[in-house]
Amino acid sequence: xxxxxxxxxxxxxRAEGLGKCYMVTQSRLSGATVGExxxxxxxRSPIWSRPQRRAKQDQQFWALRDATFEIAQGQVxxxxxxxxxxxxxxxxxxxxxxxxxxxxxxVNGRVGSLLEVGTGFHPELTGRENIFLNAAIxxxxxxxxxxxxxxxxxxxxxxxxxxxxxxxxxxxxYVRLAFAVxxxxxxxxxxxxxxxxxxxxxxxxxxxxxxxEVGAGGRTVLxxxxxxxxLSGLCSRGFLIEGGRLVQEGTMADVVSAYVASCRSSQSSRxxxxxxxxxxxxxxxxxxxxxxxxxxxxxxLRTGEDAIFRIxxxxxxxxxxxxxxxxxxxxxxxxxxxxxxxxxxPGRQFRELPPAGEVICRVPRLPLxxxxxxFNVYAEVGMTVAxxxxxxxxxxxxxxxxxGTGRTVGAGQDLVAVxxxxxxx
Amino acid sequence: xxxxxxxxxxLEISAERTTLRxxxxxxxxxxxxxxxxxxxxxxxxxxxxxxxxxxxVLVPLLNVFVFTVIFGKFAGLPSDGSPYALFSLAGxxxxxGFATAVTRSxxxxxxxxxxxxxxxxxxxxxxxxxxxxxxAEMGASVLAFFALGAFYGVLPTARLAALPAFxxxxxxxxxxxxxxxxALSVRFRDVGFGVGFAVQLLMYASPVVYPTTMVPSRWRxxxxxxxxxxxxxxxxxCLLPSGAAxxxxxxxxxxxIAVGCLWxxxxxxxxxxxxxxxxx
Numbered sequence: 001x002x003x004x005x006x007x008x009x010x011x012x013x014r015a016e017g018l019g020k021c022y023m024v025t026q027s028r029l030s031g032a033t034v035g036e037x038x039x040x041x042x043x044r045s046p047i048w049s050r051p052q053r054r055a056k057q058d059q060q061f062w063a064l065r066d067a068t069f070e071i072a073q074g075q076v077x078x079x080x081x082x083x084x085x086x087x088x089x090x091x092x093x094x095x096x097x098x099x100x101x102x103x104x105x106x107v108n109g110r111v112g113s114l115l116e117v118g119t120g121f122h123p124e125l126t127g128r129e130n131i132f133l134n135a136a137i138x139x140x141x142x143x144x145x146x147x148x149x150x151x152x153x154x155x156x157x158x159x160x161x162x163x164x165x166x167x168x169x170x171x172x173x174y175v176r177l178a179f180a181v182x183x184x185x186x187x188x189x190x191x192x193x194x195x196x197x198x199x200x201x202x203x204x205x206x207x208x209x210x211x212x213e214v215g216a217g218g219r220t221v222l223x224x225x226x227x228x229x230x231l232s233g234l235c236s237r238g239f240l241i242e243g244g245r246l247v248q249e250g251t252m253a254d255v256v257s258a259y260v261a262s263c264r265s266s267q268s269s270r271x272x273x274x275x276x277x278x279x280x281x282x283x284x285x286x287x288x289x290x291x292x293x294x295x296x297x298x299x300x301l302r303t304g305e306d307a308i309f310r311i312x313x314x315x316x317x318x319x320x321x322x323x324x325x326x327x328x329x330x331x332x333x334x335x336x337x338x339x340x341x342x343x344x345x346p347g348r349q350f351r352e353l354p355p356a357g358e359v360i361c362r363v364p365r366l367p368l369x370x371x372x373x374x375f376n377v378y379a380e381v382g383m384t385v386a387x388x389x390x391x392x393x394x395x396x397x398x399x400x401x402x403x404g405t406g407r408t409v410g411a412g413q414d415l416v417a418v419x420x421x422x423x424x425x
Numbered sequence: 426x427x428x429x430x431x432x433x434x435x436l437e438i439s440a441e442r443t444t445l446r447x448x449x450x451x452x453x454x455x456x457x458x459x460x461x462x463x464x465x466x467x468x469x470x471x472x473x474x475x476x477x478x479x480x481x482v483l484v485p486l487l488n489v490f491v492f493t494v495i496f497g498k499f500a501g502l503p504s505d506g507s508p509y510a511l512f513s514l515a516g517x518x519x520x521x522g523f524a525t526a527v528t529r530s531x532x533x534x535x536x537x538x539x540x541x542x543x544x545x546x547x548x549x550x551x552x553x554x555x556x557x558x559x560x561a562e563m564g565a566s567v568l569a570f571f572a573l574g575a576f577y578g579v580l581p582t583a584r585l586a587a588l589p590a591f592x593x594x595x596x597x598x599x600x601x602x603x604x605x606x607x608a609l610s611v612r613f614r615d616v617g618f619g620v621g622f623a624v625q626l627l628m629y630a631s632p633v634v635y636p637t638t639m640v641p642s643r644w645r646x647x648x649x650x651x652x653x654x655x656x657x658x659x660x661x662x663c664l665l666p667s668g669a670a671x672x673x674x675x676x677x678x679x680x681x682i683a684v685g686c687l688w689x690x691x692x693x694x695x696x697x698x699x700x701x702x703x704x705x
Contacts, residue, residue, distance in 0.1 A: 022703065092702075095544065095545055096438060096545035097542060097543065097544065097545055098699075098702045099438075099439075099440060099700075100438060100439060100440050101440055102440055103439070104440075105437070105438040106435045106437055108436070111545070120540045120543045120544030120546075121539065121540070121543075122465065122537075122540055125465055125469070129465065132461060133461055133462075133465070134544075136457045136460075137458060137540075137544050141457070142457075
């Protein structure tokens with residue numbers, strides 16, 4: 001039970017070969033569904049094991065494997081990796097929400113967690129009652145909570161709604177309270193999973209400030225985010241997780257650049273062969289060709305010139321597809337959303353499409369400034385997600401003559417060029 | 426106070442199950458949480474109701490009214506020399522508590538998913554809290570019994586002191602069933618669905634609306650396999666002046682079965698616990 005010899009003097013968290021396996025049931029209708037963790041180490045299967053006849057269809061899926069690391073007290077560690085890489089699974093294991101399938105971890109201290117928007121809140125209880133509930137879950141005594149109570153309410157800005165059941169809270173209020181509770185109940189280890197995206201900017205700032213304080217106060221923070229700028233600013237150390245493996249650990253700056261580089265290289269693999277996609281597969285996007293009227297498939301665009309995106313797709317069955325929507329969502333390298341190309345926005349609808357073909361999206365006078373951008377591609381058939389690939393491709397934009405004046409804008413800090421008129425009033 | 430580093434134990438997270446002893450200790454350290462969850466259980470149940478907590482007394486009284494009319498008057502079932510209303514209320518007060526304990530604890534994992542999926546605490550706590558909350562229902566019914574008893578001129582006797590023992594018997598049996606059903610319902614949702622019906626059936630197999638003496642003596646041993654038989658007889662003995670002491674052999678069997686059921690429940694639950702979040 002007690003930690004043995006360790007490289008670190010006082011590791012707060014030590015993991016040895018930690019892994020989590022899920023059984024994925026293949027079903028033609030609904031795609032993949034995640035079931036119980038498989039591979040019981042004991043080999044004994046209780047009576048509620050999945051019936052034999054379905055065994056063939058189940059596949060093991062290791063959400064996380066072989067995670068071995070140590071984290072010292074007071075470190076603020078950022079976890080990066082694509083969606084589904086295993087970051088959240090790692091936090092769930094450390095927060096003991098779910099049990100590992102193999103390996104072990106040693107955790108020293110009280111763990112507070114904010115997993116996937118929300119903490120241990122009960123919707124029927126009021127804000128006040130939930131604060132006490134959470135405190136009891138963290139193992140705090142009533143007196144301890146009372147001393148923190150005002151600070152929590154202040155921080156969450158929920159004063160007037162303190163005695164309202166949580167189920168009537170807006171999502172913003174909910175997250176504010178969740179964060180306030182997790183950050184103020186003085187857990188020695190704070191696990192935060194991508195929750196700040198929900199709050200407004202002012203609150204995000206406040207949370208980041210609080211997390212800095214928590215880290216500076218000698219507590220340990222594990223933080224998952226897709227926002228590289230926030231991670232770089234907050235974390236001293238970084239873990240890069242890919243395909244369920246902890247592939248790199250080091251300074252946050254190193255890990256962020258490794259992550260960006262790994263995104264770049266993996267995106268060069270052909271879209272049609274990518275397996276990290278979601279959706280029911282009724283339609284599959286084969287490729288997205290980026291080009292200009294002059295040069296197709298260049299992946300090189302110029303500010304102020306027309307851009308053309310050709311999405312090639314194929315249906316799972318040889319029948320016409322009804323009510324199809326396509327979207328290309330663009331992000332900066334640091335994962336800041338920039339804009340969305342979506343056929344519904346300009347009111348173009350694809351009521352019926354052939355089972356295989358190509359749709360084209362034209363962007364006149366591209367306003368993007370020089371830089372490198374990543375896009376997600378997404379397709380919906382009849383209101384359900386058919387295919388969705390994050391980080392499906394990358395475009396490079398070079399300086400161009402947006403205003404037709406022979407003057408280029410230059411990239412600097414800005415993302416877009418904007419049409420403008422100036423005159424003397 | 427926060428623990429200082431020196432006294433902190435390193436918590437191990439692994440695939441292996443912890444020992445039963447460690448789990449008991451852990452449950453004990455979370456006893457405050459049980460209290461809060463019981464409070465929530467009760468508050469939540471009667472919140473947003475016009476009559477609120479009055480229901481806790483009204484339900485058994487209304488039940489007894491219906492039973493008295495149907496089984497007492499129309500069917501003319503015997504009541505071992507007590508007024509039928511009092512006789513059935515004594516049975517109903519244990520039974521209602523037992524039935525809510527079973528159904529509530531059986532669905533407690535599903536009901537508490539928002540909590541369970543976000544943060545760790547021993548999962549058995551939600552089941553225990555659900556069952557423990559039902560003791561409040563039993564207590565309220567007993568109070569209702571005293572009110573109705575005063576009306577009939579029946580006053581509490583010294584035998585009342587034994588009442589908590591029979592309460593514990595009923596709740597232990599309920600917790601055993603609840604833990605088993607909660608564990609199985611992780612896998613099979615239909616178990617949770619069928620439990621309401623099963624409890625309904627069990628009521629007619631228990632001496633709630635009729636006295637044990639009505640059961641032919643050769644069937645009695647089979648009848649006494651149901652711990653609720655002894656629990657209800659025990660309640661009647663404690664509450665009614667004319668109540669007969671529960672059959673000692675039957676009581677022993679009932680206690681044995683209830684304890685066995687609790688043991689099975691604990692075993693099933695400990696196995697299912699690990700996969701709850703992944704499956705539900």
